[in-house]
Amino acid sequence: MIHSKTILDIKAIRSDFPILSREINGKPLVYLDNGASSQKPKQVLDTISRYYEYENSNIHRGIHTLSQEATNAYEESRKTVQTFINAKLDHEVIFTAGTTESINLVAASIGKKHLQKGDEIIISTMEHHSNIVPWQMICEEKGAILKVVPINEKGEFLMNEFEQLLSEKTKLVAVTHVSNTLGTINPVKEIIQKSHQKGALVLIDGAQAVPHTKVDVQDLDCDFYVFSGHKMFAPTGVGILYGKENILNDLPPYQGGGDMIKTVTFEKTTYNCLPHKMEAGTPNISGGIALASAIDYMNSIGIEKIEAYEHELLTYATAQIKQIEGVRIIGEANKKASVLSFLVEGTHPSDIGMIIDKLGIAIRTGHHCTEPLMNRFEIPGTARASFAFYNTFEEVDIFITALKRAIKMLL
């Protein structure tokens, strides 16, 4: 294991995250709830305070210097995101409030223009509620049908079953890149190819992918790619919708308001061009700028290095936890990223979570907003440790020791 510890300069990285030196219940914090939200480095925090101390003003509408500076910073940030996901054009990058809003935007806009009675939308069993409910809502409204791709016992997407569901009726396929509950990395490129062969659009939920792995939307050829800032070391309240230019141009706007118009009269409003058409109202300016700062931070470490290190960390944690009697891992896909979901025979996940919280360790317990997935496994929920690049092998050891202690108390 020694070699993997040297991929990253963990000590230096950890010193960038002020919160990581906190104590919880008298113990050093071990933060293993990165799937829910990540911590922020001081570079990102500094960007936010610098913005408010130095540049704060509204964007896209000012004649004065401050407004121009804020607009420039915001638009630079869009370009940083563009490069980060390798989008062809910067106006294919739409700022939203997060993954949830991005999906709702696509669902509402597609629904308005393209969905008819009898049309079909396909999702998978392992989707987060935010990649289920918006589709259910629009299907109900339009009389369209929601179809669900099953998974196997290991938590892997079943390609053959998917192909059987695909047809000329399929208007859109919405699948997660990485499962927040199982850690499964889905073969999204293949899913996209197969969908396109049938003429369906594809939305990829990248919320759990972008913090851990390199994403190239042109290589994937997805029509939409969505993610949240707060899971990738940026603040809450900002996220991204990537969409191909021609498809976004074709969609009606999601919300009406300032910034998204070209001209307004009481008789008729014409819409602004991309990206503004999809960005009504004053956005989360500081959040958008801070997102670029989080990307710069990740790039300064190197996404490939992050991926390699986290892979080692997950492999190590998995091997350790497997040695504990009675542990059952939920999600054993061949390709996984940064998520370790488990159950311990004879115990309830929330009891485990409560006890190890007393030992300073933050994990998540429950259904992780994936109730249908829990039903698939016929379990009420899991305990989940989810990792980021600032987690250490020592922290895994602390977690395993605490887990053993909790089990001893509970059994």
Next chain:
Amino acid sequence: MTIQEAQNEIVEEFALFDEWMDKYEHIIEIGKDLPIITDQYKTEENLIKGCQSRVWLHAELKNNNIIFTADSDAIITKGIVGLVIRVFSNQTPLDIAQSELFFIDQIGLKEHLSPTRSNGLLAMVKQIKMYSIAFQAKA
């Protein structure tokens, strides 16, 4: 024993423990020892669904007192449920309605009653109060 006395007794019982570990171990023991509800009452109707854990609560009137039985699928929650039942069960509806729940706070388990825990405990305490009001009419 009055509700007040039952609560004082629990506070004394827990005063023996300085460490959270010992406290939790005690609660877990209470949870393990208590088959506090018969399966026939573990119904959907009696289920209080928290996000984290589930609690079942059944109430009936006997000799003008309310008898509560309850259960939970999580053992720590079940232990605390056991304590709550110890305090409120076999008391009159009026006494329950007028009582103040203080022992959970005093034994340092306040966080378990926080809405963010979503373990069903807070909802259970509210439900107990509802029963006490409903049964006052019948008692």
